[in-house]
Amino acid sequence: MQSFTEENYLKIIYHLAEKTGNVQTNAIAEQMQTKPASVTDMIKKLAEKGFVDYIKYQGVTLTEKGRNAAIEIVRKHRLWEVFLVDKLNFKWDEVHDVAEELEHIKSTALIERLDEFLGFPKSDPHGDPIPDKNGRFAKTQFTKLIDLKIGDQGTITGVSQHSSAFLKHLEKLGLTLGKQIEISDVTDFDGSVEILIAGKQINISREVAKHILTSSNGKN
Amino acid sequence: MQSFTEENYLKIIYHLAEKTGNVQTNAIAEQMQTKPASVTDMIKKLAEKGFVDYIKYQGVTLTEKGRNAAIEIVRKHRLWEVFLVDKLNFKWDEVHDVAEELEHIKSTALIERLDEFLGFPKSDPHGDPIPDKNGRFAKTQFTKLIDLKIGDQGTITGVSQHSSAFLKHLEKLGLTLGKQIEISDVTDFDGSVEILIAGKQINISREVAKHILTSSNGKN
DNA sequence: AATAATTTTTAGATTTACCTAAAAATATAA
DNA sequence: TTATATTTTTAGGTAAATCTAAAAATTATT
Numbered sequence: 001m002q003s004f005t006e007e008n009y010l011k012i013i014y015h016l017a018e019k020t021g022n023v024q025t026n027a028i029a030e031q032m033q034t035k036p037a038s039v040t041d042m043i044k045k046l047a048e049k050g051f052v053d054y055i056k057y058q059g060v061t062l063t064e065k066g067r068n069a070a071i072e073i074v075r076k077h078r079l080w081e082v083f084l085v086d087k088l089n090f091k092w093d094e095v096h097d098v099a100e101e102l103e104h105i106k107s108t109a110l111i112e113r114l115d116e117f118l119g120f121p122k123s124d125p126h127g128d129p130i131p132d133k134n135g136r137f138a139k140t141q142f143t144k145l146i147d148l149k150i151g152d153q154g155t156i157t158g159v160s161q162h163s164s165a166f167l168k169h170l171e172k173l174g175l176t177l178g179k180q181i182e183i184s185d186v187t188d189f190d191g192s193v194e195i196l197i198a199g200k201q202i203n204i205s206r207e208v209a210k211h212i213l214t215s216s217n218g219k220n
Numbered sequence: 221m222q223s224f225t226e227e228n229y230l231k232i233i234y235h236l237a238e239k240t241g242n243v244q245t246n247a248i249a250e251q252m253q254t255k256p257a258s259v260t261d262m263i264k265k266l267a268e269k270g271f272v273d274y275i276k277y278q279g280v281t282l283t284e285k286g287r288n289a290a291i292e293i294v295r296k297h298r299l300w301e302v303f304l305v306d307k308l309n310f311k312w313d314e315v316h317d318v319a320e321e322l323e324h325i326k327s328t329a330l331i332e333r334l335d336e337f338l339g340f341p342k343s344d345p346h347g348d349p350i351p352d353k354n355g356r357f358a359k360t361q362f363t364k365l366i367d368l369k370i371g372d373q374g375t376i377t378g379v380s381q382h383s384s385a386f387l388k389h390l391e392k393l394g395l396t397l398g399k400q401i402e403i404s405d406v407t408d409f410d411g412s413v414e415i416l417i418a419g420k421q422i423n424i425s426r427e428v429a430k431h432i433l434t435s436s437n438g439k440n
Numbered sequence: 441a442a443t444a445a446t447t448t449t450t451a452g453a454t455t456t457a458c459c460t461a462a463a464a465a466t467a468t469a470a
Numbered sequence: 471t472t473a474t475a476t477t478t479t480t481a482g483g484t485a486a487a488t489c490t491a492a493a494a495a496t497t498a499t500t
Contacts (some may be wrong), residue, residue, distance in 0.1 A: 146450055
């Protein structure tokens, strides 16, 4: 199996690849909070072990093997998050760092039993889908709140930013998973969005609206 | 805080010190499955950090700080074992290795909430006491089964050997925690012990009897 | 297309935890 | 109490993951 560090690289490459396909050295370095030179070293090692395809100066892509390993880590991370929130009463903004450690525990039996204990959850406390033990999970359909038009309605189904500060902010505004919202206005000046939630009118910044995911298709 | 490896050294020194007080380099090396030279290196580091008192050629003893750190790790290990057995239906012989990894997760909140979730258990699946969050726990009173005399009765309250092979063996013989036993005979030839358990007569080797702990004071 | 800017890689060091082989200290036995 | 055996330490080295500084390749700009 892989080391703690190798696993973190695989996970980060996987997340970056979701958007871009080919993953750049500098992008990995930024996410790993390390230097590009260190990334090059590690990439070579991962390539040697068959986790990534690597062409000098052209970035990396995960191999089948690499993707499977990454998905397994994502699965562990998200299951542990569910455990922390559902069973230990953590808030959704408190779980990330601990799950970051727990995801590296190596035991297939542990994860399968945890999955069962939690009732085979399909998504984590932030709305992200949890891969099943074969690595399969539904591609989530969502529309960013920022892309909704005035009058559109929707349900909050996820977030694309997991920082504690952001999540605490949402919590305070009542913008949690499952909540119904309607776009009542968009401010030209700063792009902020006025939404109707639980009968109340609130204003959220463009930055916040960008990271809220909804189940609306935009039409009401 | 300490590294994964440092924590393992502290834990092992703590367990060795329970019996002997002063802990020898070779004893640590054996437990850590490493070489004495490596142990000397690590000991120096732990001494510098104030976790142990160390005099060359004289072995080590834990400082207050070192003992506290060790007890915290033991607490985590045992709480996770309870979780695995009580919540995830692991058998008592399956939990050691996984708990060995889980004990290194660094989060006070996690452990306090886990403790609460489990109902503040006082002992782990092998009968070992669980320190509370202040590191306090009752010194367990026990008599080794091997030290009981013919006619003595007792209850199995723990084991002093956690290998899967040993625990599976006990399981098969029905010698699990809480079971009532009575010594019916001791064989001169090989020191094996005949015991009465659940109305049945069974024979256990001296080696097995040495590692079963009971609550009997020897008199019946 | 040539130059400038950016990205990525190489080269050479550092730190942590480990190793082997040999030396030094301590403990045991003749 | 000297010789022998055991334990422990030192010295010098290795592998993993990181670093800095400089070189090389790629991309963007004029």
